[in-house]
Amino acid sequence: MASDGVLRTDLDENSVGTTQIANEVIAVIAGMAATEVSGVSDMSGGIVGGIAERLGRKHLSKGVKVEVAPDERKCNVELSIICEYGFRIPDVARAIQESVKEAIEGMTGLEVTAVNVHVLGVAIHPEVRALEENKE
Amino acid sequence: MYPFDRWLVRVYGFLTAIGILWWMLWLLHFSPVVQWNAYLVSQQTGWLWLGLAVILVLSVRYLAFRLHPGKHHAFVREMEGGHIRIGHQTVKEIAMRATKQIRGAQRVQIKIDESAQGLVVIVTVYADPVDLNAMGEEIQRAVGNSIREMTSLTIAAVHVSVIDLAPDPVQK
Numbered sequence: 001m002a003s004d005g006v007l008r009t010d011l012d013e014n015s016v017g018t019t020q021i022a023n024e025v026i027a028v029i030a031g032m033a034a035t036e037v038s039g040v041s042d043m044s045g046g047i048v049g050g051i052a053e054r055l056g057r058k059h060l061s062k063g064v065k066v067e068v069a070p071d072e073r074k075c076n077v078e079l080s081i082i083c084e085y086g087f088r089i090p091d092v093a094r095a096i097q098e099s100v101k102e103a104i105e106g107m108t109g110l111e112v113t114a115v116n117v118h119v120l121g122v123a124i125h126p127e128v129r130a131l132e133e134n135k136e
Numbered sequence: 137m138y139p140f141d142r143w144l145v146r147v148y149g150f151l152t153a154i155g156i157l158w159w160m161l162w163l164l165h166f167s168p169v170v171q172w173n174a175y176l177v178s179q180q181t182g183w184l185w186l187g188l189a190v191i192l193v194l195s196v197r198y199l200a201f202r203l204h205p206g207k208h209h210a211f212v213r214e215m216e217g218g219h220i221r222i223g224h225q226t227v228k229e230i231a232m233r234a235t236k237q238i239r240g241a242q243r244v245q246i247k248i249d250e251s252a253q254g255l256v257v258i259v260t261v262y263a264d265p266v267d268l269n270a271m272g273e274e275i276q277r278a279v280g281n282s283i284r285e286m287t288s289l290t291i292a293a294v295h296v297s298v299i300d301l302a303p304d305p306v307q308k
Contacts, residue, residue, distance in 0.1 A: 085286075087286070088286055088287075089220065089226075089288070090213065090215070093215065097217035114217065114218035114219075117219075117220045118210065118221040119221065119222045120223045120226060121229055124233070
């Protein structure tokens with residue numbers, strides 16, 4: 001894969017071909033699994049992701065980088081997230097690692113060797129912010 | 137972004153806006169602008185060169201700013217399933233948020249250094265006229281607890297520096 005961004009998975013012995021899974025698909029799986037974790041406010045995808053979202057496109061792989069090993073059996077995932085204020089970052093990161101690993105391994109059969117989480121900021125939940133503003 | 141850079145951005149934005157406005161008026165053949173341009177070009181161009189030089193210096197400064205984002209990137213912690221990188225800015229935001237919740241702290245700047253014993257957080261505060269010692273202690277407690285609880289990083293010290301009293305106190 002790695003060179004063309006597509007992972008080729010051999011089917012079982014009786015299969016008549018291969019299945020190709022694009023890196024983008026793995027990134028989307030990882031992104032969706034990560035955003036479902038409690039304490040994740042958003043993914044941080046830089047300028048391109050931000051522009052895509054402003055144009056109305058849901059960028060599900062925003063903030064996700066996938067590297068597949070040359071043997072096409074293992075992968076590393078890097079996620080850049082914005083954490084919700086008040087949550088313990090190590091706990092959120094651990095939950096993300098478990099969720100992403102389970103989702104990718106369950107859906108693609110790839111072995112996930114590492115899920116690296118980069119916390120780039122904290123955000124306050126809009127409801128909490130509104131409550132605080134009302135108090136003031 | 138440091139306060140100095142914020143001021144540079146303002147100067148850059150102001151000069152760029154004036155320049156673009158001037159150019160647009162010239163394109164629209166707005167006669168005072170056309171006459172001024174003709175006069176400036178014919179008489180003295182020294183200050184024009186000065187303005188262009190300032191804009192050029194600021195542009196280069198911001199190109200360099202984007203290419204070299206600073207030595208502090210993140211605090212890395214190895215875990216079983218991979219590592220966590222907690223961005224320097226994240227820790228600053230946590231400290232900022234904790235400080236702003238303290239009564240009396242109005243405008244806040246946060247600086248974070250690293251020492252062998254852990255993080256050293258320097259909180260610079262423009263305060264309301266309140267009991268400053270009590271406010272300082274509360275900030276130290278709140279910042280230390282927030283960072284420890286949210287990131288598990290070790291805090292060596294939280295230094296609070298009240299540099300001025302804010303002119304317009306806000307109720308908290």
